[in-house]
Amino acid sequence: MNISKRVGLMGLVAGALVQAAPVAKPVAKHQQKQAVVVQKHTSKPAVHAPVKKHVMVQPASVPAHKMAAVQKPVGAHGHNHTCTHEHGAFAWHAALGYGVTQKTGITNPDANYWDAATETDGYNADLGHTSFVQLGVDKILKHDCKFGCTYQVGLEMNIMQDMHYNKYQQGAVVGGSGTGANRMRFFDVSHMSMLAHGKITAKEFSNRLGCVAPVIDLGLGFGVNQVSGFKTVGYESSNSVGTTTSLGEKARTSIGLAGALGVGVQFKPADVKHTSFHLGYRYYWGGGFQTPERIMINTASYEGKLDTVSKAWKGTIAMHQFVFGLELEF
Numbered sequence: 332m333n334i335s336k337r338v339g340l341m342g343l344v345a346g347a348l349v350q351a352a353p354v355a356k357p358v359a360k361h362q363q364k365q366a367v368v369v370q371k372h373t374s375k376p377a378v379h380a381p382v383k384k385h386v387m388v389q390p391a392s393v394p395a396h397k398m399a400a401v402q403k404p405v406g407a408h409g410h411n412h413t414c415t416h417e418h419g420a421f422a423w424h425a426a427l428g429y430g431v432t433q434k435t436g437i438t439n440p441d442a443n444y445w446d447a448a449t450e451t452d453g454y455n456a457d458l459g460h461t462s463f464v465q466l467g468v469d470k471i472l473k474h475d476c477k478f479g480c481t482y483q484v485g486l487e488m489n490i491m492q493d494m495h496y497n498k499y500q501q502g503a504v505v506g507g508s509g510t511g512a513n514r515m516r517f518f519d520v521s522h523m524s525m526l527a528h529g530k531i532t533a534k535e536f537s538n539r540l541g542c543v544a545p546v547i548d549l550g551l552g553f554g555v556n557q558v559s560g561f562k563t564v565g566y567e568s569s570n571s572v573g574t575t576t577s578l579g580e581k582a583r584t585s586i587g588l589a590g591a592l593g594v595g596v597q598f599k600p601a602d603v604k605h606t607s608f609h610l611g612y613r614y615y616w617g618g619g620f621q622t623p624e625r626i627m628i629n630t631a632s633y634e635g636k637l638d639t640v641s642k643a644w645k646g647t648i649a650m651h652q653f654v655f656g657l658e659l660e661f
Contacts, residue, residue, distance in 0.1 A: 422483060426465040426656030430615065432458040432494060435646030444642070446510055447502035458494035458520055458648065465489050465656065469530065479534025484527070487550060491522045491617075494648070510577065514565030518579070521557045522617050522648055524589040526550035532597055541601040546611065547594055554589030554618035556648060557582050561622050579623035583643070587618030595654070605660040617648030 437454040439445050448454060469485030498516045528550030535544035561579030595611020622644040 420471045420660045422469040422471060422485070422658050422660050424465075424467050424469065424487075424609070424656055424658040426609065426654050428463045428465060428652050428654040430461045430463060430491070430650040430652045432461065433649040433651075435496065435648070437644050437646040440642035440644055443505065446500070446505050446514070448500040449502045450500060454498065454500075454516075454644065456496055456498040458496055461492045461494050461650070463489055463491040463652075465654065467528075471660070481532040483530040483532070485530075487526050487528055489522075489524045489526070489615075494520045494522065496520065510563045511565035514563050516563045518561040518622060519559050520620055520648065521559070522554060524552060524554040524617060526552035526589065526591060528591070535597075535599075539601065542599045544597045544599075545594070546597050546609065548591070548611070548613065549593075550591040552589055553586055554648070555584065555586050556618060556620035557584045558620050558622050561626065577626045577628050580625040580627065581623060583621055583623045585618070585620045589616060589618045591615045591652070593652070593654070597658075607658045607660075609654070609656040609658060611654050611656075613652050613654065615650050615652045617650070619645060619647045621645050 434452070434455050434457050437456070439448065439454055445454075465487055467485055467487030469483040472482045472484060496516070496518050500514050500516065501512060503512060504510065528548060530546060530548045533545040533547075535542040537543075559579070559582035561577075563577045591613045593611050593613025595609055595613075597607050597609050599607040624643045
């Protein structure tokens with residue numbers, strides 16, 4: 332091959348290379364753009380990972396049991412009622428009660444005047460059963476969140492239905508009473524008291540109906556007791572008189588120390604605000620009393636005689652009480 336032919340062949344090859352170069356360049360850019368698009372498409376899910384959404388709903392730093400406690404239902408249809416008393420409020424309460432009295436502790440004050448009694452308990456007898464009304468107001472001092480207790484102090488007034496002493500006796504007649512060897516003795520006792528008291532309401536137990544809490548109550552004050560209708564009915568065999576009666580000249584009033592100690596439960600309905608009900612028991616001591624010192628004797632030997640008793644009978648009021656009450660807070 333001569334030189335001219337070689338030069339022509341090389342020119343053809345160079346021209347082919349020049350034409351091929353511009354075509355190859357756009358192809359490389361197109362492939363590069365596709366690679367970039369593919370890279371962006373594949374990296375997008377990594378930026379919006381669903382794991383971050385889960386962390387925002389319930390952070391890992393909050394324990395599951397605390398989250399459950401926050402979501403616990405409340406209100407009248409739940410079990411997380413707020414049954415505590417409001418600090419600084421006043422609580423007005425009223426109650427009805429029934430009392431079973433204990434023996435009065437009366438003994439023969441003067442064996443030279445009052446007749447002997449052959450019974451083992453002698454003059455000692457109870458005052459029967461009685462009902463009473465209680466009215467009062469308390470100041471709510473403090474609610475102890477640590478122990479769940481509420482402390483209250485206040486005043487209460489107790490007014491009781493008249494109580495009745497009656498005692499059958501047998502024994503020889505002594506002195507000038509003239510009541511005979513078989514006799515019944517009677518008198519009535521009226522009682523009222525004013526007590527300063529403190530109350531502790533323990534931590535409550537709640538349910539769908541409301542809250543129930545134990546209560547301890549202590550009161551101390553004074554009682555006013557009045558004895559009236561003091562009399563004896565008997566048979567005076569020596570003068571063949573069927574009945575004899577000795578009457579107290581007048582009622583006698585005594586004032587003494589009184590107190591009470593009780594336990595019970597408080598119930599606060601779920602759907603009733605500032606209202607609670609109480610049911611409880613307490614031991615009540617109402618102080619001492621005395622019978623009249625002067626009596627009128629009406630017998631065959633002592634017709635209408637007003638006699639001075641050397642010593643009056645003395646006793647005390649004590650009873651078991653059962654109380655149902657209502658309390659309103661303001």
